[in-house]
Amino acid sequence: MRVFITGATGFVGSAVVQELIARGHQVLGLSRNEANAAALTAAGAQPYPGDLADLESLRSGAASADAVIHCGFNHDFANFAANCAMDQHAIEALGEALEGSNRPLLVTSGVALLAPGRIATEADRIPPEHAATFPRRSEPAADALAARGINAAVLRLPPSVHGDGDHGFVPILINIAREKGSAAYAGEGLNRWPAVHRLDAAVLYRLALEKLAEASTPGARFHAIAEEGVPFKDIAAVIGRRLDLPVESKSPEEAAAHFGWFAMFAGIDATSSSRQTRDLLGWQPTHRGLIEDIDNERYFKV
Numbered sequence: 001m002r003v004f005i006t007g008a009t010g011f012v013g014s015a016v017v018q019e020l021i022a023r024g025h026q027v028l029g030l031s032r033n034e035a036n037a038a039a040l041t042a043a044g045a046q047p048y049p050g051d052l053a054d055l056e057s058l059r060s061g062a063a064s065a066d067a068v069i070h071c072g073f074n075h076d077f078a079n080f081a082a083n084c085a086m087d088q089h090a091i092e093a094l095g096e097a098l099e100g101s102n103r104p105l106l107v108t109s110g111v112a113l114l115a116p117g118r119i120a121t122e123a124d125r126i127p128p129e130h131a132a133t134f135p136r137r138s139e140p141a142a143d144a145l146a147a148r149g150i151n152a153a154v155l156r157l158p159p160s161v162h163g164d165g166d167h168g169f170v171p172i173l174i175n176i177a178r179e180k181g182s183a184a185y186a187g188e189g190l191n192r193w194p195a196v197h198r199l200d201a202a203v204l205y206r207l208a209l210e211k212l213a214e215a216s217t218p219g220a221r222f223h224a225i226a227e228e229g230v231p232f233k234d235i236a237a238v239i240g241r242r243l244d245l246p247v248e249s250k251s252p253e254e255a256a257a258h259f260g261w262f263a264m265f266a267g268i269d270a271t272s273s274s275r276q277t278r279d280l281l282g283w284q285p286t287h288r289g290l291i292e293d294i295d296n297e298r299y300f301k302v
Helices: 013-022 034-043 055-063 077-098 128-133 138-147 169-180 198-214 232-243 252-267 275-281 290-294
Strands: 002-006 026-031 046-049 067-070 105-110 152-157 160-162 183-186 192-197 221-223 227-231 247-250
Touching: 002 013, 002 055, 013 026, 013 034, 013 198, 026 034, 026 055, 034 046, 046 055, 055 077, 067 077, 067 198, 077 105, 077 138, 077 152, 105 138, 105 198, 138 152, 152 198, 160 169, 160 198, 160 290, 169 183, 169 232, 169 252, 183 232, 183 252, 192 198, 192 232, 192 290, 198 275, 221 275, 227 232, 227 290, 232 247, 232 290, 247 252
Parallel strands: 002 026, 002 067, 026 046, 067 105, 105 152, 152 221, 160 192, 183 247
Antiparallel strands: 192 227
């Protein structure tokens, strides 16, 4: 297949590009500058000029492809609401280019707010109370396309997608620990983060896309969950040991002050299952788990 990918030079997207090419697919990667274009060319992909705000570049890129993977998202949390709106418009534009065909669109989302207090599964949908208040609209946008008969599905990532080049949640925790002088957790630290290695996630993107191309399944959900839930205290313990800092329990009020804007993410308990995904696609993660992976000098280089 000829696959158009947004976010093709990002932490997850670049791994997806490598996986697709290794399995014989052609990749057209959205490229917003010369550096991204050079990286895509070096990886064996074809750069396609444009960005998430340029809806015409998204429509034309999708129109020229057999399938689309939407990995792109601007993670500037200072402008989170605006970036969520841009994400929604991008998904709508990609879907418009595929309407009237069975060509698949695989949209990236997350599991973090799906089922607080229990194990989230592929059958879960975003609870109404979160849908009304949380600005990210990836899943509702994909569902609206699916309702129109467009072969749009969702792949959900866990809070921690880890591996070489990680600049996500664990690096944020490491920076907070350096700034505050301790590696902290709230209460007993038993809230859990599911996790997946970026290379295992990349395999799942390919398998899910191939499945959608083989049999149109609008509205399907896939879970890129290698570990259902890693206790937050275990993550803090690695950070404290590696930085030679105390590992401390914080009350809810203290945790809010310690983590600042990141407090909501640090406190989520988001255990999630990928059993249905594994049964359907035969996906089996093979790379190291979160604790083993982050207990490595590369995560702590300044």
